Amino acid sequence: MGSTAVSAPRRTTKQTGVFLAASLALFCIQLDFFALNLAIPGISDELDTTVSAAQWTLSAYMLAVGCLFIVGGRLGDLLGRRPVLLAGTGLFAAASVGCALAPSLGVLVVARIVQGAGAALIFPVSVSVITNAFPGETRARALGAMFGIANVGTALGPFVGGGFTDGPGWRWIFWLLAPLSALSLLIALRYVPDSRDESAPRQIDLPGCLAVVTSLAALTLAVERGSAWGWDHARTLALFGVAVVAGGLFVLRERTCPHPLVDFRLFRNIRFDLVTVMGSVANMGYAVTVFLATLQLQQVRGLSAILSGTVFLAPAVMVACSGPIGAWLSGRMRATSVMALAGLIAGTGMIGLSWAWSWWFYLPVFTWCALGLGLGWTFASVATQQVVSPARAGEASGVVLTALVTLGAIGLAAVAAAITSLTPETGPEHAYDLILRVGGTVILTSTALSLLARHKLSPRGL
Template sequence: MAVALFCIQLDFFALNLAIPGISAELDVSVSAAQWTLSAYMLALGCLFIVGGRIGDVFGRRGALLAGNTLFAAGSVGCALAPGLGLLVAARIVQGVGAALVFPVSVAVVSNVFPAESRARALGAVFGIANIGTALGPFVGGGLTEGPGWRWIFWLLAPLSALALLTGVLFVPDSRDAGAPRQLDVPGALTVVGCLGSLTLTVERGSAWGWGSARTLVLLGAAVGLGAYFVRREGRVTHPLVDLRLFRNPPFVLVTAMGSVANMGYGVTVFVATLYLQGVRGLSALTAGLVFLAPALVVVGAGPLGARLAPRMRPTAVMALAGVVAGTGMITLSLVTAWWLYVPVFAWCGLGLGLGWTFATVATQQVVPPARAGEASGVVLTALVTLGAVALAAAASAIAALTPERGAEAAYDAVLRVGGGVILLAAGVVLVVRHRLVVSGRVPPLSVHAPRPATDAPDRDRSAD
């Protein structure tokens, strides 16, 4: 699982710095080359929920192997693509594979390991996977300036094959024994259409214009399909998403705080990339080296979350991550000395990395293992979709502020607003949780929990 998720993390964070190289080699505009990222995110964001539920219903081992196969094949296709069209198509294949691998991987670990070691196992998996996050900018910048961007995918192909071989040999099968082997196909098509429309709107809205007909039609389609999906899932016998998940307050709080942290992570990486290359004038490779500081801290976020899990309730860990992240983002906007920028950037990485990494670990503690894939798919969908929304908002804000204030001031303003939003979210989580404790719906915070932490009330921890 760790190798498979490592490949996905490395792929995403490496390709961001390769866009100029792709544009130059394929003789297309940077805006057109950006579709290599947009198409991947479109496939990924649309299919997380479907991928997680496919694993729960039809067997996680088969879904995982299919996802790894698609990701490896897509990597080879990207490396060989002669033009932008085939490159984008191969990126979609990669995105479909990743949408199967990510939620199913989490569910496999949740079902293989017992409750007392589950958080530690997931923390270790995400710790290794986050090495891909750490190496991504460095690998992307280095390979793009060296042998070329295609070598990013030539690196991913054998690693994905290794993950596939390991899965064939060692991963046991598991599934939701209470669910029939059938998928809510109309529900799946509806949610894919909804998320696809929303993701495409967010990804291309700034280029098309937020008031353009294409943008408004897609946004309207996303809202309409989303409303129909919620109504349908509340009526069908075997829904794609059990809406009772959203009656589990700890699940909702952890998912919301994790989404806000991931939004902050995406915005901070985006702004820092612009700042380092545009204001400081660093090359892609040197900027990648600067990113190693926060990224290496993110690597430790998975194991750190695992250590905190037996001692603190999940919502408390998420709120703590929000405080660290929010203060880090605001401080980063105030730093002028270069020697102080790197450690503050690392402080940001600690809070933001802990927030979005632990969200996936924590939600596995507050849902039944049988529906682990479904819960993971919902969480990842929220993280990725809202992260894309935050990036689009940040890009629009920077474009609006730069002519009046200048680029550096615009970057600082976006970081301050983002940090304030994360601090506010952390405060809201603690207040809501306190009210739930007072009403007796969740247990109080415990520094030394006698068993793996869970916020879920007894009825939410049961298999039904």
């Protein structure tokens, strides 16, 4: 009796094109944000402004990204993912050129807002484009590989930013991004098909959009600038108040709107909720660890910007592998179990970094930590796509990404405030170590609580 070998379905040319377009676009977005962190002093010097003012290049970008994720994801579902992806990629490419040519800080900040708006359209729609282009048995692998490539941009950001800042100048960060994002646009034009939520009318909930954008913009701005203005400053408190009021109006609107921007029935899915919470905590740890490691390498260990970026290369490899590893694990473990594994690795890694003073110990621990943190935030986006219908993939992705970015910004703001408070008493060295230990403990605790909640609420779920 003969045997027949069953092979996995081969990826078509169109699927390959979709994958390349989405992956390259996400790579550019991640590289952009993490590279520019090291360029702030250079921007301040060249544009003859203060470092605090130059920080607006980061705050403006986060403001646009944070408040438009939900809108961008749902626009793709309603109007078509192809046109929204093309619009976002085109905006990002054009704004990159604008940033590179900016003659003043004001022009640079405006260009960064446009760039952030493009990124807010690209990110959730890229996820839903992959979800709809790949069938169930290959979808997790495609999403994992896409986020693996995006994670390379995240991890290489400090290296690229440091190299350009110490070399030809910070403008070359944007000159690199412009052709890469333009290439992504050309590939998308050729290969990305259109898809949308056919069950929903072509009607956008404009009052809901206005309410959620206002709430998230106020919250993001308050968190981003609170440490500079003062947390008890009237301006900061007013923004938090606006965020609460607008957020309340958004909830009321979505509960009564016949075609809401966000269907709150999504949150009745315990599996979706747990993965979103665990992924958000992991992303907070990711942002905090990259930020602290950059400061620690330069201020405590005395490395230059480019040498500090070089230290990130080994973790970059592990971060890049975390996407495919997560996809492989998804076929063998429940999603919350994968997230718990990521939390265990990340939490122990962050705590280990606070004790790693010799290089032979620091680099392996940093690499171990990068695996857990990369796996955590990457797999959150992969897993949530597995528990919602492809028609509403953009909506789910927008909600998850909003949670990831918002908590990441809150985490960075908390770290900045903690550094300001602790450094005069303990010095930067001990302040960074203490924050890493607290962050690792938070991740381990949240992981344990999430597993307990899964056992109590959804014993047969993810």
